[in-house]
Amino acid sequence: MTKTALVTGAARGIGLATTRLLLEAGWRVAMIDRDAPELEAACAGLDGAQAFICDVSEPEAVEAMVAEVQAAFGSIDALVNNAGVADFGPIAETDFARWRRVMATNLDGVFLVSQACAPALQAAKGAIVNIASISGLRASTLRVAYGTSKAAVIQLTKQQAAELGEYGVRVNCVCPGPVRTKLAMAVHSQEIIDAYHDAIPLNRYGSEQEIAEVIVFLCSEKASYVTGQIIAADGGFESTGVGLP
Numbered sequence: 001m002t003k004t005a006l007v008t009g010a011a012r013g014i015g016l017a018t019t020r021l022l023l024e025a026g027w028r029v030a031m032i033d034r035d036a037p038e039l040e041a042a043c044a045g046l047d048g049a050q051a052f053i054c055d056v057s058e059p060e061a062v063e064a065m066v067a068e069v070q071a072a073f074g075s076i077d078a079l080v081n082n083a084g085v086a087d088f089g090p091i092a093e094t095d096f097a098r099w100r101r102v103m104a105t106n107l108d109g110v111f112l113v114s115q116a117c118a119p120a121l122q123a124a125k126g127a128i129v130n131i132a133s134i135s136g137l138r139a140s141t142l143r144v145a146y147g148t149s150k151a152a153v154i155q156l157t158k159q160q161a162a163e164l165g166e167y168g169v170r171v172n173c174v175c176p177g178p179v180r181t182k183l184a185m186a187v188h189s190q191e192i193i194d195a196y197h198d199a200i201p202l203n204r205y206g207s208e209q210e211i212a213e214v215i216v217f218l219c220s221e222k223a224s225y226v227t228g229q230i231i232a233a234d235g236g237f238e239s240t241g242v243g244l245p
């Protein structure tokens with residue numbers, strides 16, 4: 001039977017690349033995003049995909065969206081919690097509203113969508129893949145809200161894996177290194193781009209496709225004995241300990 005994956009933040013970037021690879025692998029995909037025009041444009045012409053407009057930080061909207069996806073597809077076999085927002089700023093300039101904006105999508109969104117999908121995922125013995133970041137593994141300047149939100153997603157992954165394992169649900173986390181998406185290029189100065197090139201053993205940014213390949217593997221039966229894992233897809237950056245501005 002064809003399996004269904006729910007991908008958040010699917011309108012562009014890593015979420016869209018993941019959607020395309022899942023479709024190629026024979027999945028149906030519920031594409032979730034809050035940016036309606038970009039989501040509809042991305043979904044058009046993708047056979048097997050359907051668009052659902054939703055802000056993942058809004059509890060009631062998330063409940064309604066997950067119910068709509070189940071009504072449309074019948075099951076949810078994999079959840080990719082990918083929607084995220086970037087924020088680079090010093091602690092002194094990170095007021096509470098700014099902090100909450102980052103936590104609302106990057107952390108609350110993962111919690112809310114996972115919770116709403118849990119019964120369907122348990123019924124399907126499915127999989128969750130949470131997208132964190134190397135900024136959740138290592139501290140560097142300007143990432144107080146973003147890095148903390150992603151570190152929390154790493155711990156949330158471990159909590160989910162511990163709790164959902166008895167229902168046959170696997171939960172893993174991918175920590176991408178830098179990828180030239182809209183999110184990253186809005187905050188990566190030339191200084192940061194150069195520093196990443198120097199610090200990454202492979203000396204380059206990753207592509208959306210390279211991150212999506214890892215996500216799709218973790219969704220698939222090929223990863224049937226892999227759960228609770230935090231996997232960096234980062235060209236070796238995390239292993240080096242070299243600093244960044």
Ligand code: NAD
Binds near residue numbers: 131183
């Ligand atoms: P992107 O900006 O290209 O795509 C993110 C998508 O998420 C957008 O379509 C946006 O509309 C959507 N989104 C944001 N907030 C939302 C919300 N509250 N509800 C619903 N949709 C929402 O970014 P990307 O680089 O593809 O990022 C995808 C994920 O990868 C994010 O979680 C990001 O933190 C993570 N990540 C990216 C990089 C990188 O360098 N690009 C590195 C590490 C981690």
